[in-house]
Amino acid sequence: MAICTVYTSHSLNSTCSIPTPTKTYLGFNQKQVIFFTTSKRSNRRGSSYSTEISCAAEKTVVIGLAADSGCGKSTFMRRLTSVFGGAAEPPKGGNPDSNTLISDTTTVICLDDYHSLDRTGRKVNKVTALDPKANDFDLMYEQVKALKEGIAVQKPIYNHVSGLLDPPELIKPPKILVIEGLHPMYDARVRELLDFSIYLDISNEVKFAWKIQRDMAERGHSLESIKASIEARKPDFDAYIDPQKQYADAVIEVLPTTLIPDDNEGKVLRVRLIMKEGVKYFNPVYLFDEGSTISWIPCGRKLTCSYPGIKFNYGPDAYYDNEVSVLEMDGQFDRLDELIYVESHLSNISTKFYGEVTQQMLKHADFPGSNNGTGLFQTIVGLKIRDLYEQLIASRTGAPLEASKVK
Amino acid sequence: VRTMVAPDSLSEKVSQSIEEAKETCADDPVSGECAAAWDEVEEVSAAANDARRKKKEADSDPLEVYCKDNPETDECRTYDD
Numbered sequence: 001m002a003i004c005t006v007y008t009s010h011s012l013n014s015t016c017s018i019p020t021p022t023k024t025y026l027g028f029n030q031k032q033v034i035f036f037t038t039s040k041r042s043n044r045r046g047s048s049y050s051t052e053i054s055c056a057a058e059k060t061v062v063i064g065l066a067a068d069s070g071c072g073k074s075t076f077m078r079r080l081t082s083v084f085g086g087a088a089e090p091p092k093g094g095n096p097d098s099n100t101l102i103s104d105t106t107t108v109i110c111l112d113d114y115h116s117l118d119r120t121g122r123k124v125n126k127v128t129a130l131d132p133k134a135n136d137f138d139l140m141y142e143q144v145k146a147l148k149e150g151i152a153v154q155k156p157i158y159n160h161v162s163g164l165l166d167p168p169e170l171i172k173p174p175k176i177l178v179i180e181g182l183h184p185m186y187d188a189r190v191r192e193l194l195d196f197s198i199y200l201d202i203s204n205e206v207k208f209a210w211k212i213q214r215d216m217a218e219r220g221h222s223l224e225s226i227k228a229s230i231e232a233r234k235p236d237f238d239a240y241i242d243p244q245k246q247y248a249d250a251v252i253e254v255l256p257t258t259l260i261p262d263d264n265e266g267k268v269l270r271v272r273l274i275m276k277e278g279v280k281y282f283n284p285v286y287l288f289d290e291g292s293t294i295s296w297i298p299c300g301r302k303l304t305c306s307y308p309g310i311k312f313n314y315g316p317d318a319y320y321d322n323e324v325s326v327l328e329m330d331g332q333f334d335r336l337d338e339l340i341y342v343e344s345h346l347s348n349i350s351t352k353f354y355g356e357v358t359q360q361m362l363k364h365a366d367f368p369g370s371n372n373g374t375g376l377f378q379t380i381v382g383l384k385i386r387d388l389y390e391q392l393i394a395s396r397t398g399a400p401l402e403a404s405k406v407k
Numbered sequence: 408v409r410t411m412v413a414p415d416s417l418s419e420k421v422s423q424s425i426e427e428a429k430e431t432c433a434d435d436p437v438s439g440e441c442a443a444a445w446d447e448v449e450e451v452s453a454a455a456n457d458a459r460r461k462k463k464e465a466d467s468d469p470l471e472v473y474c475k476d477n478p479e480t481d482e483c484r485t486y487d488d
Contacts, residue, residue: 220421221425
């Protein structure tokens with residue numbers, strides 16, 4: 001006998017007439033149904049997705065974020081959840097090594113939890129975590145689909161400390177679900193479920209510099225071991241992770257600066273925000289004039305910058321056969337004046353008030369990347385996602401019977 | 408108070424897996440075995456860094472740490488209005 005718990009979330013504007021509690025202790029509007037069944041199917045790992053919901057419930061918006069490990073996914077996640085308000089915390093009272101983060105609106109799940117092979121299993125089978133063979137895409141698809149349809153799931157936990165698969169945790173359907181990890185856009189079925197997708201593309205030089213900063217203090221690590229680790233993972237990275245960027249709606253590319261000749265410290269960065277054109281509810285950001293090609297150095301009489309200064313580029317481009325707009329920032333901010341000055345010249349940034357980008361950046365001045373293009377573009381992408389979410393919800397409540405699809 | 412695996416034991420694990428990876432790759436530097444070994448190094452390094460960051464965040468402001476446990480004391484009381 002199995003016990004299934006089904007949660008469905010309702011929008012206040014939905015067509016069904018079930019009274020929605022304004023606030024439960026978990027912050028979800030939910031109806032709880034408990035039923036008992038002897039069917040074998042319900043023993044399938046962690047999902048009760050065959051349940052149907054008979055009314056036009058508010059659907060979860062699903063965002064995919066792809067990046068290699070140690071490339072700033074967690075910083076991006078913290079910036080993103082901050083845009084929606086409220087701090088993101090691990091689930092209370094559960095597994096202390098859970099990878100999930102939950103805030104009022106957003107739930108972030110780490111796709112490492114869908115590893116089909118644990119650390120020992122990968123060693124035995126001689127595969128890396130980057131290899132699709134080490135991941136269970138069927139379960140990933142089933143559970144993301146269930147969450148999108150408003151059904152809670154029992155998601156496994158991959159424990160990064162022990163390298164083992166821990167007992168599952170209950171994930172309830174949030175307003176916004178972010179799936180972050182190595183393969184959010186690898187499986188075509190999962191890709192179809194995404195309302196928006198982002199790829200963090202860190203160049204090899206910068207990856208090396210960041211990992212030196214991260215690992216050099218660690219006993220046993222040396223320049224050689226860091227290099228060897230990057231080199232050994234590279235074939236799988238190039239084969240399975242990197243190709244996903246062609247599907248992303250936004251790519252944040254991080255490259256070494258061109259303002260300082262032969263810089264390899266990885267402190268000054270050239271960051272490019274590549275935005276796909278023609279994505280519904282997503283209007284790319286532009287500088288001064290939409291569609292033109294512009295190079296802008298904000299430093300001058302109105303703004304004093306220290307060495308090496310700041311340089312912006314904006315223009316249309318092609319990226320994997322897609323039409324895109326690219327906004328690029330090279331250099332770093334020293335003071336707040338520079339940021340507000342830059343913000344005032346950007347358009348389509350989906351802010352709710354003048355200075356919101358600057359305010360968000362200031363709120364997290366201690367996060368890595370707050371003084372360069374990584375923090376700026378991550379914040380802007382966060383605002384664009386909020387905008388996309390609001391438009392999607394508005395369109396659904398306006399036409400509740402019409403199945404919404406972004407792409 | 409949340410308990411956490413001491414970063415020390417993770418540090419141990421990092422250096423241990425580096426040694427293992429070096430050994431594994433000595434025989435065949437382009438095998439799947441070698442890649443898996445270095446992938447483990449990456450995973451435990453990331454976990455160690457994560458633990459370090461969490462610990463640093465938790466210890467960053469001694470007053471905040473104290474006030475979490477003692478919100479009623481003079482130095483911790485805050486009123487919204």
